Amino acid sequence: MKWIDYANPTSLGDALGLLAEHKGRARALAGGTDILVKLRAGEEADILVDVKDLPELNELSYSSSDGLTLGAAVPCYRIYADENVKKNYPAIIDCANLIGGTQIQGRASFGGNLCNSTPSADSIPGMIALGATCNIAGPNGTRQVAAEDFCLGPSRNVLAPDELLVSIQYPAPAPNSGANYIRFIPRNEMDIAVVGAGVSIELDNGTFKSARVSLAAVAPTPLYVKAAGDALVGSPVNDESVQAAANAARDAAKPITDMRGTIEYRKHLCEVLTRRALNTAIERAKEGR
Amino acid sequence: MPTKTHVTTTINGEQIDFLCEPRQSLLECLRDIIGLTGSKEGCNDGNCGACTVVFDGRIVTACLVLGVEAQGKEITTIEGIASPAGLHPVQQAFLENAALQCGICTPGFIIASKALLDHNPNPTEHDIRFWLANNLCRCTGYDKIILAVQDAAAKMQETKV
Numbered sequence: 001m002k003w004i005d006y007a008n009p010t011s012l013g014d015a016l017g018l019l020a021e022h023k024g025r026a027r028a029l030a031g032g033t034d035i036l037v038k039l040r041a042g043e044e045a046d047i048l049v050d051v052k053d054l055p056e057l058n059e060l061s062y063s064s065s066d067g068l069t070l071g072a073a074v075p076c077y078r079i080y081a082d083e084n085v086k087k088n089y090p091a092i093i094d095c096a097n098l099i100g101g102t103q104i105q106g107r108a109s110f111g112g113n114l115c116n117s118t119p120s121a122d123s124i125p126g127m128i129a130l131g132a133t134c135n136i137a138g139p140n141g142t143r144q145v146a147a148e149d150f151c152l153g154p155s156r157n158v159l160a161p162d163e164l165l166v167s168i169q170y171p172a173p174a175p176n177s178g179a180n181y182i183r184f185i186p187r188n189e190m191d192i193a194v195v196g197a198g199v200s201i202e203l204d205n206g207t208f209k210s211a212r213v214s215l216a217a218v219a220p221t222p223l224y225v226k227a228a229g230d231a232l233v234g235s236p237v238n239d240e241s242v243q244a245a246a247n248a249a250r251d252a253a254k255p256i257t258d259m260r261g262t263i264e265y266r267k268h269l270c271e272v273l274t275r276r277a278l279n280t281a282i283e284r285a286k287e288g289r
Numbered sequence: 290m291p292t293k294t295h296v297t298t299t300i301n302g303e304q305i306d307f308l309c310e311p312r313q314s315l316l317e318c319l320r321d322i323i324g325l326t327g328s329k330e331g332c333n334d335g336n337c338g339a340c341t342v343v344f345d346g347r348i349v350t351a352c353l354v355l356g357v358e359a360q361g362k363e364i365t366t367i368e369g370i371a372s373p374a375g376l377h378p379v380q381q382a383f384l385e386n387a388a389l390q391c392g393i394c395t396p397g398f399i400i401a402s403k404a405l406l407d408h409n410p411n412p413t414e415h416d417i418r419f420w421l422a423n424n425l426c427r428c429t430g431y432d433k434i435i436l437a438v439q440d441a442a443a444k445m446q447e448t449k450v
Contacts, residue, residue: 001312002312003291003310003311003312004311004312005291005311006294006311006355006357029355031353032353032354032355032358033335033353036314036352036353036355037334037335037353039312040333040334048311048355050358075347077347100335100423101338101421101422101423101424102348102401102404102405102420102421102422102423103335103338103341103348103349103350103401103423104335104350104353104423106344106347106348106349107347107349107353107354188418188419188422189419189422190336190422190423
């Protein structure tokens with residue numbers, strides 16, 4: 001790694017000032033589990049701005065009106081230990097448990113996972129399925145971007161060089177709703193998704209009132225599959241409607257063939273994982289969790 | 290020429306001051322500056338767990354922490370696990386169960402296993418395997434490590450009673 005400076009500002013204003021001053025040559029440091037690896041691999045920057053001392057980025061709070069505010073620097077272990085998350089967002093726990101192993105979960109954050117913007121990121125399909133919004137701060141104030149609009153391509157996203165992801169806002173779960181994220185990897189732990197599927201559904205008297213489906217690792221960005229959710233809305237909760245949504249997910253996927261899997265294999269996985277994730281989400285909705 | 294940063298931290302209960310470059314990992318600082326060479330460098334990208342240390346109460350891979358981030362923190366390395374009275378039960382169990390061959394991964398496994406037992410004194414085999422998934426061993430095939438952790442758990446339960 002080339003020489004790099006380090007700063008750990010304690011206010012959002014100071015952090016934004018550093019980003020502006022260094023004009024695209026500053027990088028935010030949260031858990032460091034991606035950025036330090038990238039810097040050692042040759043990526044260059046002048047300064048790392050440690051964001052772990054910024055109160056806004058450490059927030060983890062829930063209210064039944066506003067839902068969950070997840071600060072961008074909150075590490076995975078705090079997420080899955082949080083009582084409000086456990087009670088209201090089992091799909092977020094699914095994601096937090098899958099990112100790296102115990103040591104990585106001691107540092108890695110959902111905010112970092114989002115800003116690293118890989119198509120296979122395990123936390124992003126959950127954000128998209130749950131309808132999360134990204135709160136971004138910049139020199140001219142704050143703005144909100146829907147989770148599905150955040151990533152633009154592998155390692156590319158909507159953040160300008162002088163902007164910082166502050167938090168991820170998940171809406172409060174609706175009554176009779178359920179969600180799930182699962183992925184396929186060839187081993188049991190510590191691997192990158194061949195395909196991942198995140199789903200969220202809301203039931204009303206045996207029919208789907210609303211539904212959102214998102215896929216990982218089958219396009220240049222995490223994919224929001226609107227057609228799969230639309231296939232469910234208004235349909236009765238049964239195997240046929242779940243299968244129709246799974247087929248829509250398979251048809252929307254645009255994977256590539258690489259060392260982790262072929263196009264055909266990944267398309268097949270989209271169908272299987274979407275079906276399984278929907279069935280788990282339906283169970284969770286019925287059990288009221 | 291850029292200047293080094295002065296870091297004050299607590300390692301194994303002792304206050305330590307050191308100077309490092311901001312780009313240096315905590316692992317480099319421990320090994321090359323402070324002289325605590327028990328933590329090993331395997332992959333240097335967070336996969337192998339040989340550099341596992343306790344960092345403010347959580348296990349982390351020291352290769353993915355910067356030395357400057359240690360300012361004001363509390364760190365436990367493998368050098369801080371045994372007491373003057375003898376080895377920690379996890380260390381003793383690794384010895385007695387032959388849970389190591391070359392030994393490079395062992396400090397990381399012992400730190401991670403002790404953290405597991407501090408957090409969950411009676412883990413299932415499944416719990417142990419998932420908790421230790423971030424630690425790689427290319428010698429033992431893992432089974433003896435799992436047995437050692439189970440043995441340590443049982444002995445630590447006995448001594449508590």
